[in-house]
Amino acid sequence: MQKKQTKIAGILLALCCVLALIVFFQTRPDTAAGEKQIAIAVIHGDGSENTFSYDTDAEYLGEVLTEEGLAEGTEGPYGMFITTVDGETADDSKEQWWCITKGGEMVNTGADQTPIQDQDTFELTLKEGY
Structure with a gap:
């Protein structure tokens, strides 16, 4: 039972990290190319x-x-x-x-x-x- 909970917690942590990266890249200010x-x-x-x-x-x-x-x-x-x-x-x-x-x-x-x-x-x- 303990192993299963640890595995689920690891998967949830990984999903949270991926979600945080997606939010960061979607909300960061844009740069402008050119002069x-x-x-x-x-x-x-x-x-x-x-x-x-x-x-x-x-x-x-x-x-x-x-x-x-x-x-x-x-x-x-x-x-x-x-x-x-x-x-x-x-x-x-x-x-x-x-x-x-x-x-x-x-x-x-x-x-x-x-x-x-x-x-x-x-x-x-x-x-x-x-």
Whole structure:
């Protein structure tokens, strides 16, 4: 009896994983192929702000950040972990990190998985505290 329950639980877990993947792929934002113009505002730790405009064929934000030399980072399990933007490096000892927002709303993806559309506006803000 115990073996049968374990087998059923394993099958149910596998089905849940497959369902979660289907939902993810159906609900993730689309990318746009072709030429796009985007703006990226960088809000530094001292509150100063620089805005950059780019014309790009890239489909994801991470591509633009690295191709244009605006950001640097390390590769992690979720793509690029941004460490430096516009010459300012986050200080781990102060628990600083770069937050990505789009139109003022925090994105739920890393830079390498954040799709871009024509006329998108992103913000990269140096935050303190985890």
